[in-house]
Amino acid sequence: MCQNTADYRQLFLDDTPLMDVRAPVEFARGAFPQARNLPLLDDRQRELVGTEYRRAGQAAAVALGWKLATEGVLAQRLAQWRAFATRHRAAHLYCFRGGLRSRTAQQLLRQSGIEMPLVEGGYKAMRAFLLQQLEAHCAGLPLVVIGGHTGSGKTDLIRRAGRALDLEGIAHHRGSSFGRTRHAQPAQIDFENRVSIDLLKLAQGRGPVFVEDESRLIGRCALPPVLQQAMAAAPRVLVLESVEKRARRIVRDYVADALERFADADQGPELALGEELRESLGRIRKRLGDLRHRQLDAQLQEANRELRENGTTEAFIPLVMALLTDYYDGAYDYLMQKQPGEILFRGDFDEVAQWLATGS
Structure with missing residues (x-):
């Protein structure tokens, strides 16, 4: 008979396949x-x-459950469970509390000749474990924040760092009003769970853990308050890049590379991307003011036209430079004034990359 488990730490460290039998x-x-x-x-x-x-x-509830479990329903459930168990020999199953539903599923599998251990305490206990671990790791791990104005290349540096928590990667979002990616964002609880699991894995090693400076929201995903507090107090590395370099990096990431996301758009990738960029600009209209928004929107429409007709992104450069100086840089400078953390190093992108490569 298989051995059930309450070793949540090992389940997450091993990326143990889990069969969730909740609705x-x-x-x-x-x-x-x-x-x-x-x-x-x-x-x-x-x-x-x-x-x-x-x-x-x-x-009475159990009796109704068995009444609903017609022969066809049971056959379908068992076929799915058996296929999962065959593909994942180390799999465990769970329901909300590790009670009736998971034990019923385990019993049905056993009757069909398959043993699958269940997770005692179920989802509720695993979620509580991850929240406790998130609290502990935010207090105990040596975090280092990589900061800098929008477009400085912080995300690229995070992905070069040996030990890093990639918050934007987990959130499937680049963090600004223009930050959509090809992937849908996770639910808030899924985001928190993944952050905690990644920190749990990072805690198995030694040395600083790098994290990109972020505001409270990454798209629709909110940083857990305990992580926000830890990042605010952590030492920092500052990336200092010129406005033009930052603008060119943004245009590469948000325009040239983003066209691939719209390859299947009925109206064509350039037009579809242009519509999304205008929608994103509209989301910061109140902060820009009506007059400045109208000016930048007209500039954006001209850049979109150049992209559609000539395939060039060069017209986006002055637009992005204006957005940086008019809005994003001021907002970031205001937030930076509230960060008391020690500055460990400052330099341009290449200097910070070298600093990271040589062991910080």
Whole structure:
């Protein structure tokens, strides 16, 4: 018989495949990166069983659950579970609290000849463990923040650093109003879980952990307050790049490289990207003021036209330089005044990259 576990630390360190038998609506609210949702009850069945539990108690709810589990439903569930177990020999399963649903799934698998251990305490206990670990690691890990104005190349430096927490990579967003990527952003709980798991893995090594300076929100993902506080107090490395260099890097990342995201757009990639850029500019209209927004929007439309007709991105350079000096640099300087952390090193992109490469 398989051995159930409550060793949450090892499950996350090993990226153990997890079979989540909660309903899809529960999974969508929050899960773990190595988990796959193969529910015992779908959303409607879960609702019916829950209503019966509140009306008549557990025994009645269980009886209704088995009534809903018709031969066809059971065959479908078992086929999915068996396929998952075959692909992932080390898999564990869980439900919300490690109770009736996970034990029922384990029993059904056992009757079909497959042993799969369950996670005691289920999702609730694993989530509590990750929140506790997040608190501990934010207090104990030697964080170093890589800061600098928008477009300085902080994300590239984070990805070059040997030990780093890539918050924008986890959030699937570049952090600004223009920061969408090709991937949908995770749910807030999924974001927090992944941050905690990455910190847990980083804590197994030694040395500083680099993290990019971020505001509270990365797209729609909010930094956990405990991480915000740790980053505010951490020592910093500052990347100092000219406005033009930063603008050229932004145009490369947000325009030239971004066209690939729209390769399948019906209206063509250039037009689709142009519409998204105008929408993004509109999101900071109030901060720019109506007059300045209209001026920059007209400049953006001309740059979009150049891109469509001539395939050139050069017209975006002065536009981005204006956005940096008019808005982004001032906002960042204001935030920097509130950061008390020690400055460990400052230099341009190449100097900071060299500093990181030589062991900081």
